[in-house]
Amino acid sequence: MMEVCRVFSVAIVCVCLAAVTSAASKNNRVRVGDFASACKANDPELNECVRQAIITAIPKMAKGIRDLGLIPFDPLKVPQVVIDQRGNGPVGLKLTFVNSEHVGVSGLAPHSVKVVPERMYFEINSTLPKYRIIGDYEVEGRILLLPLIGNGPSDFTMNNIQLNWIFFGKPEVRNNKTYCKLTDCKIRMRIGSGSMRLDNLFNGDKRLGDNMNRIMNENFSEVIREVLPALEDTFSQLYLKLIAPIFAATRYEDIFPGIDMSKVSAGSYDV
Numbered sequence: 001m002m003e004v005c006r007v008f009s010v011a012i013v014c015v016c017l018a019a020v021t022s023a024a025s026k027n028n029r030v031r032v033g034d035f036a037s038a039c040k041a042n043d044p045e046l047n048e049c050v051r052q053a054i055i056t057a058i059p060k061m062a063k064g065i066r067d068l069g070l071i072p073f074d075p076l077k078v079p080q081v082v083i084d085q086r087g088n089g090p091v092g093l094k095l096t097f098v099n100s101e102h103v104g105v106s107g108l109a110p111h112s113v114k115v116v117p118e119r120m121y122f123e124i125n126s127t128l129p130k131y132r133i134i135g136d137y138e139v140e141g142r143i144l145l146l147p148l149i150g151n152g153p154s155d156f157t158m159n160n161i162q163l164n165w166i167f168f169g170k171p172e173v174r175n176n177k178t179y180c181k182l183t184d185c186k187i188r189m190r191i192g193s194g195s196m197r198l199d200n201l202f203n204g205d206k207r208l209g210d211n212m213n214r215i216m217n218e219n220f221s222e223v224i225r226e227v228l229p230a231l232e233d234t235f236s237q238l239y240l241k242l243i244a245p246i247f248a249a250t251r252y253e254d255i256f257p258g259i260d261m262s263k264v265s266a267g268s269y270d271v
Contacts, residue, residue, distance in 0.1 A: 036060075041117050041259035051113040054124065062106035073242055074106040078135075081238075083230045086141060091226040093141025093148060100135030102238070104128065108163070117256045120169040120180050121267040128161040137198060144219060148212065152200030158224075160192025167240070168267025169247060178261055180247040185240035186269075187232050194220055 036057035039049035064072035081097045107129050114123040137154040141147075165187050172181040196216050201209035216223055224231075253259060 038255060038257050039115075041256040046117075047113045047115055050115050050122075051110050054110050054113070058106055058108055070246065071242075075101040075103045076105065076238070076242070077101055078238065081234055083227065083234065085227065085230055089226070090145050091141075091143050091223070093139055093143060095141075096138045097133060097154070098136045098138070100133050102131070102133055104131040116267070117259050118263045119265060119267045120171070120252075122165075122167045124163075124165040126163045126165070128163055130157065130159050131161060132157045139198065139201075143212075143223065144215065146212065146215065148201070150198055150201035150203070150209070152198070154199065155197045156194070157196075158191045158194040162190040164188040165239075166269070167243065168269075170266035171252070171261075171264050172248075178252045178264065179250065180252050180255075182240060182244040182247050183266070185236045185243070187236045187239065189228065189232055189235075191224055191228070194224060196220070196223070 036053040037049070039046055039053060043049050061070065062072060062074040064070055078097070078100050081100060083093075083095045086092045086094060105128065108126050109128070110124050110126040112125045115121070133154075133156040135154060136152065138151040140149050165185070167182055167185050169180040169182040169184075172179045197213055198216075199209070201212050247255075252264070253261065
């Protein structure tokens with residue numbers, strides 16, 4: 001129905017996640033055993049060990065670990081997210097979510113993992129039954145070539161999501177101990193279905209607002225195809241900020257006991 005628009009400019013404005021000032025900034029040392037099991041670097045079933053460790057860690061981390069200064073991430077509260085996509089395609093808008101809650105990531109189910117400890121490379125393939133973004137919004141632009149303007153409460157739900165996560169980092173030595181400084185995260189998604197609700201569109205004109213919400217939901221697949229690169233970029237930045245402090249506060253030798261630190265180097269996508 002539509003040509004995918006390639007002009008995406010995405011900004012995360014003031015993503016003041018408390019995790020960034022969590023255990024790492026307090027100089028607390030995170031103990032792997034507090035939320036998961038360590039996996040020996042030479043374990044022939046290393047990938048499966050890490051997968052099981054992630055399964056164990058998710059519900060604990062979702063609630064937060066107060067003693068370690070780790071914030072809850074389900075729901076994850078995000079002060080402001082701006083998706084600015086104002087090109088010449090069928091979707092051209094600036095959409096801002098304010099004080100939004102991201103709900104559902106605790107349902108993440110990892111089904112395969114690839115870990116290269118010596119390259120600080122971590123790849124996770126997973127499924128997520130449902131993910132919701134709930135909060136106030138402001139929008140101006142067009143969608144499916146129709147004008148769009150409004151502000152108020154919103155609810156954006158995605159179902160049956162296939163997620164590929166790639167994290168990698170570089171060694172960082174502090175006090176003669178080596179830590180992993182995560183430098184990048186890329187998330188790729190396939191979304192099965194979903195729905196959107198933007199209240200108070202067109203200055204509260206209920207007829208126009210209801211009609212626009214109906215059009216967006218009837219054409220959800222086309223709409224999400226247009227904004228998917230922006231969503232992937234947004235989520236990549238959000239979860240890099242969330243996960244990085246955990247690695248920054250955990251000695252790498254504690255994550256992968258027995259690893260030869262002389263062989264550890266920075267990761268990249270060519271692993």
